[in-house]
Amino acid sequence: MSQPVAAIIKDENCPEHEEQFLVFVCVDHRQPCCPACAITYHRRCENVLETSKLGKELCSQQKPEKLLK
Numbered sequence: 001m002s003q004p005v006a007a008i009i010k011d012e013n014c015p016e017h018e019e020q021f022l023v024f025v026c027v028d029h030r031q032p033c034c035p036a037c038a039i040t041y042h043r044r045c046e047n048v049l050e051t052s053k054l055g056k057e058l059c060s061q062q063k064p065e066k067l068l069k
Contacts, residue, residue, distance in 0.1 A: 025054050 012032070014020045020034030027047035042048050049057075 023051055024048055025051055027054070 012022045014022055014034035014037060017034050017036045020036055022032040022034055024033045024035065024038045024042075025031070025048070026033055026038070026042040026045050027049060028045040029042065032051070033042055033048070038048050
């Protein structure tokens with residue numbers, strides 16, 4: 001719980017683009033994605049956020065339990 005979200009997800013590579021890290025989250029699809037997937041598959045989604053920004057937003061709302069979901 002003490003690690004920032006970006007540090008937790010940073011270690012995971014994209015299953016489709018193995019050289020890319022999952023640094024974004026498509027909130028619309030509830031799916032982590034790499035930069036290539038964000039541009040390709042989630043370009044029309046309205047809520048694609050960087051994991052670090054999403055983590056800060058949820059923590060500022062005092063909802064850190066949503067980070068685990």
